[in-house]
Amino acid sequence: MAGTSSIAELLRRNLRQSGIYIAFVAVIVLFAVLTGGDLLSPGNVTDVIGQYSYILILAIGMVMIIVAGHIDLSVGSVVAVTGAVAAVVTVQMGMPWWVGVVAALATGLVVGVWQGFWVAYVGIPAFIVTLAGMLIFRGLTWLVLDNVSISPMPDAFQEIGGGYLNGLLGGAGFDAFTLFVGVFGVLGFAYFEWRARRAKLEYNQPVETLPLFILKIVLVGAVVMAIAQRLAYARGMPIVLLILAALVLIYGFVTKRSVFGRHIYAMGGNLSAAQLSGVNTKRVSFLLFVNMGVLASIAGIVYASKFNSAQPNAGNMFELDAIAAAFVGGAAVTGGVGTVVGALVGGLFMAVMSNGMDLLDVGQPMQSVVKGIVLLLAVAFDIYNKRRAQATR
Numbered sequence: 001m002a003g004t005s006s007i008a009e010l011l012r013r014n015l016r017q018s019g020i021y022i023a024f025v026a027v028i029v030l031f032a033v034l035t036g037g038d039l040l041s042p043g044n045v046t047d048v049i050g051q052y053s054y055i056l057i058l059a060i061g062m063v064m065i066i067v068a069g070h071i072d073l074s075v076g077s078v079v080a081v082t083g084a085v086a087a088v089v090t091v092q093m094g095m096p097w098w099v100g101v102v103a104a105l106a107t108g109l110v111v112g113v114w115q116g117f118w119v120a121y122v123g124i125p126a127f128i129v130t131l132a133g134m135l136i137f138r139g140l141t142w143l144v145l146d147n148v149s150i151s152p153m154p155d156a157f158q159e160i161g162g163g164y165l166n167g168l169l170g171g172a173g174f175d176a177f178t179l180f181v182g183v184f185g186v187l188g189f190a191y192f193e194w195r196a197r198r199a200k201l202e203y204n205q206p207v208e209t210l211p212l213f214i215l216k217i218v219l220v221g222a223v224v225m226a227i228a229q230r231l232a233y234a235r236g237m238p239i240v241l242l243i244l245a246a247l248v249l250i251y252g253f254v255t256k257r258s259v260f261g262r263h264i265y266a267m268g269g270n271l272s273a274a275q276l277s278g279v280n281t282k283r284v285s286f287l288l289f290v291n292m293g294v295l296a297s298i299a300g301i302v303y304a305s306k307f308n309s310a311q312p313n314a315g316n317m318f319e320l321d322a323i324a325a326a327f328v329g330g331a332a333v334t335g336g337v338g339t340v341v342g343a344l345v346g347g348l349f350m351a352v353m354s355n356g357m358d359l360l361d362v363g364q365p366m367q368s369v370v371k372g373i374v375l376l377l378a379v380a381f382d383i384y385n386k387r388r389a390q391a392t393r
Contacts, residue, residue: 025219057247066268120283179229
């Protein structure tokens with residue numbers, strides 16, 4: 001990797017990898033100033049995490065689907081139907097809360113198998129299969145709920161999306177456990193990013209320049225610790241944040257360190273080449289949709305828990321939010337490019353932007369306009385990078 005003393009050149013060569021992190025910090029600073037600091041108040045930070053956690057869970061699965069060259073338009077409806085199943089099992093049937101969780105996960109698994117079969121083994125494009133799924137599972141939600149909301153959920157079930165861990169390690173006026181988790185997360189992120197960078201250098205693959213690599217670690221670390229500090233002085237560590245962290249670690253490993261993950265990127269980069277090299281593309285596609293169904297069920301459980309009910313219109317437009325998070329986080333329209341961490345940051349970017357506009361009393365129509373423009377610019381930026389890369393070859 002050749003170095004350069006030109007800051008403009010550094011940014012030009014590395015903006016695709018580090019741009020989302022810089023933009024994320026910039027949008028936080030912007031809305032923190034515009035809201036007079038309300039954006040970063042402990043209570044508001046806690047609310048943002050709780051309100052957008054299910055979108056972030058969906059974004060993890062969605063970015064894998066997009067990297068492989070597919071799309072999933074049904075996840076919002078799957079969120080609704082799995083939450084409905086959990087409510088019927090726990091509230092109407094009187095079963096323990098964990099039985100409702102298992103039932104919801106099983107429903108998501110069946111949904112994933114159903115859609116994966118049509119995409120992988122019948123060969124129907126994912127756009128059509130999941131568009132049909134969006135209609136099917138929304139209709140099933142209305143049938144399961146008899147078109148009425150079911151509430152309240154059991155107390156233990158409510159803890160999944162609305163509970164907090166506080167006081168495990170003590171603290172005078174704050175929760176030390178939350179700060180510990182924040183520090184652990186930053187150190188873990190820095191270590192794995194450093195390992196990934198070193199591995200790429202060993203194989204002469206392009207990497208971020210060292211100054212931007214350090215800047216990315218510092219910016220992410222500052223944001224994470226700022227969030228941890230706000231949570232520590234509010235209600236402590238949200239349980240749903242621990243669930244989300246576990247998913248990020250698991251899927252970060254799967255996408256970057258496993259054979260299955262390499263096959264996903266190979267498919268998205270060049271499907272024909274992947275098939276010729278021996279990748280079982282049908283099996284990979286099938287498992288991707290099974291995985292998406294399970295993740296959508298986890299999001300459905302979190303949503304029903306957070307709002308203490310199962311609603312016929314739950315999950316409305318969630319698929320678009322998840323897709324936007326993946327693209328804003330750096331996923332390529334044509335597949336082959338994207339990361340779990342990038343999708344998470346993209347989702348948080350959209351969450352902060354929505355929350356900031358809410359605090360500024362910006363109406364929903366204008367918020368939709370702004371989100372649409374941001375998504376369009378993200379995709380345009382991806383296309384610009386591709387053309388620039390082709391021009392320099």
